[in-house]
Amino acid sequence: MTDTKKIGDVLCTELIEAANHDRNILAVTSDSRGSAALNPFVDAHPDQLVEIGIAEQNSVTVASGLAHSGKRPFVFAPAAFLTMRSIEQVKVDVAYSNSNVKLIGISGGNSYSVLGATHHSLQDLAITRAIPNLEIYMPADEHQAQGLMRYLATSPNPAYVRIGKVALPTLYPNVTQAFTKPGKANILSNYGQDVAIVAMGETLAIANEAAIQLNQLGIHAQVIDLVSLKPLDQATLNQVADQTHLIVTLEEHSLYGGLGSAVAEALAPRGDTKVHIIGFPDEPVIAGTQAEVFNYYGMDATSVTEKIKHWLR
Amino acid sequence: MILDIQALQLKAAQMRLATWQMIYRAKTGHTGSDLSCADIVTALYNDVMQQTPATFTNPNRDRYVQSKGHAVEILYNVLADAGYFPQADLLTYSQFNSPYIGHPTNHINGIEMNTGSLGHGLGLSVGMALAAKLDQRDYRVFTLMGDGEQAEGSVWEAAMAAGNYHLDNLTAIIDHNRLQISGPTESVMNSEPLAEKYAAFGFDVQEIDGNDMNQIVTVLTAENNTNKPRLILADTIKGKGISFAENQASWHHRVPTADEYQQGIDELQTVIGGLSK
Structure with missing residues (x-):
């Protein structure tokens, strides 16, 4: 375990x-x-x-x-x-x-x-x-x-x-690999370049689980951990966008203004990358445990996998 | 005492004149608020505080946080006069890309913290005074608030903490001119009785005439053996020193016309002439 x-x-x-x-x-x-x-x-x-x-x-x-x-x-x-x-x-x-x-x-x-x-x-x-x-x-x-x-x-x-x-x-084997410096994102896992899932904090483990599920379906994802939202690692995001044209962000935050917005703002000028943002919709949040609520809003690993399958169709 | 009372009075009058000129030149500024607290700010930097331009970064210096940041023009002139930066810098006041903007910023030598949003200075001063206690340093912390500012809830959060921690190295001053931008403070939002309220929050409260240099210097240099933070309720006159601006809420941030400007110059120079003898 x-x-x-x-x-x-x-x-x-x-x-x-x-x-x-x-x-x-x-x-x-x-x-x-x-x-x-x-x-x-x-x-x-x-x-x-x-x-x-x-x-x-x-x-x-x-x-x-x-x-x-x-x-x-x-x-x-x-x-x-x-x-x-x-x-x-x-x-x-x-x-x-x-x-x-x-x-x-x-x-x-x-x-x-x-x-x-x-x-x-x-x-x-x-x-x-x-x-x-x-x-x-x-x-x-x-x-x-x-x-x-x-x-x-x-x-x-x-x-x-x-x-x-x-x-x-625990997602990282040691401190050195988990945190290097502000503005330095990590590639947590890399199964391939069909899609990149960008997350940080509590949603990173969910993103990682989704990447495992996708891999079993023959869809190859890489998981990017931003580590710091500010400063934002523009270089790594550019590198990811050079490799894949579908980027999905996952955050425990409103769809407005958070991690997904930051990634979309960073990549929009390129004009070659599609960014889908997964997060909380602009409505009062339903009551439930954190896991129930994540599931309800399609933010659990299985839901994220299904969304990505749909977006890659 | 570095300067005698008459010399401090003269300096305060000179600071009023420089401020009046500065606001007229830039066509912006909080005229009435500057003139109200001119004597207090002059006394702090010329007699009360253990701080000079040379010791401004010394961890043992006394500290001043101007919570009523809008009265920045008088602070700039007092700092320039004391040698914190060249007088000529103030010619850029409110000009494009100047650091000398309409509220204090710590980009300017002599200014501790950025203020302007009201209700922050007392809490910042609580932090500085608490740091002195933790480090067993004996510097003092002074902050100047407006009486209209007393409506900000954050003032009372900070007052509660000051009393709780018995910060006897903290002196809060209220520029009690009883006027704010919309009119008399008592009618906009009555914060009285301030003396009783601060006493209830655990302060040693002293009431003075805040335009009387003798009283200002006496209370600000008096030892505090009460084990309480000190609150000085300084009764002042908004617009003090310019006859037609005194006690007029409309002069909160009014810029003088050419005629008013000249009349103000004449009045201030008469005072300066009298004190220079």
Whole structure:
């Protein structure tokens, strides 16, 4: 059975490790230390936790002030609140002022499922992507989460990281192969050049499963892990488009403005590549477990396989 | 004290004159707001803060965040006068591709953080003051807010955190001129009683005449042994120093006509002449 790991636990372990060597590393929380799986960090480094209470806007602004005075704050909050309620603070205090703040959006996408749209973040990529000077990540497995955190612990750049709630299968053999640097996409698997499936974060495993199913049907796909949505790896996307003329994107986000939009925007000027975007339609999201909802919207591996078969006809 | 009170008063008057000229030249600016807080900003940079152009990047410097970013013209002139950048740079104010735009940006030497959207300065200052506590540094953090700005909810999130963490190294100042762009603050959105509200949030509250240099310097240099952040409710006059602009909400961001400009110059030069003796 494939190993699985909760990405939140991995981030916490890595943050403890970073804080062991750097007393400027801080976890800033808005009554979210439990849901962010940060209790081991609190036990290990109680003096490096800044609790702001249920005030997400203030957590971002205070973190910016801390960063301005030499601290390296990681702000943990549900992605829905961090990127919507606090978005002006992200734009002004973090990105515009160029503050070394890492924004960790937990339970992103549809993770909170039946808790409803208040808790879903299906617009976060669209809105953060439009803000200059903000890197955007969605780690896809434990090794990538480790590599990403080691980079973030020393990087001076503002960044937004979205993670989910469920344990994810291990897709990479080691940290080096999972994460090299911002703006460097990975080819996770390569069965051929009939189609390329582009994903990142929680949907990467689904994309990979779809590629396996397609291969069994004689359709040869490659799976591209963007690793960072910003900076976007234009070179790898060009390389993929040179090889295949059908690119399918899969994201746990609105069809508008997210990963699929980014890929389509990057490839549209070529005029030779068809991009199909799979994601959440522009309507209120149906209630259900995350798996049920993915299935309903045709975002599970079997549905993705069927769509690709149809598009290749 | 670096300058005596009369010298500070003279400098504040000179800063008002330079600001008046700058706004007339550029045909843009927040005239009434600049003139209202001119004495406070002048005092901070010429007497109160442990910060000079040479020490601006020193981690132990005092810090100033101008939360009411729209009053940027007075800040630019005070910084230029203090030597943070050449006076001539200000001739580009609001011109194409100039860094000297209508709200503070940290592309300019002497400015800590980008502001302009209201309700951010107190939270930024909480972060800076908290960093001082974590690092056991003894710098002070000052922030200047407007009274209209008190309607922003983020101000009160930050005030709650300042009180919670007993940030006695933080001094928040409210430029309490009782006017905002649409009219009297009490009628637009009544935020009073501000003194009682900040006291309830855990602040040591001091009320002063915010256009009286003696009172400004006294309160801003006073030690804080209360284990609380300090809030200075500085009663000011919007448009202070230009008779026809004083206490007029319409002067929030009005640019003077040629006649008004000359009259303002005459009034400010009379004050400067009196203080120069």
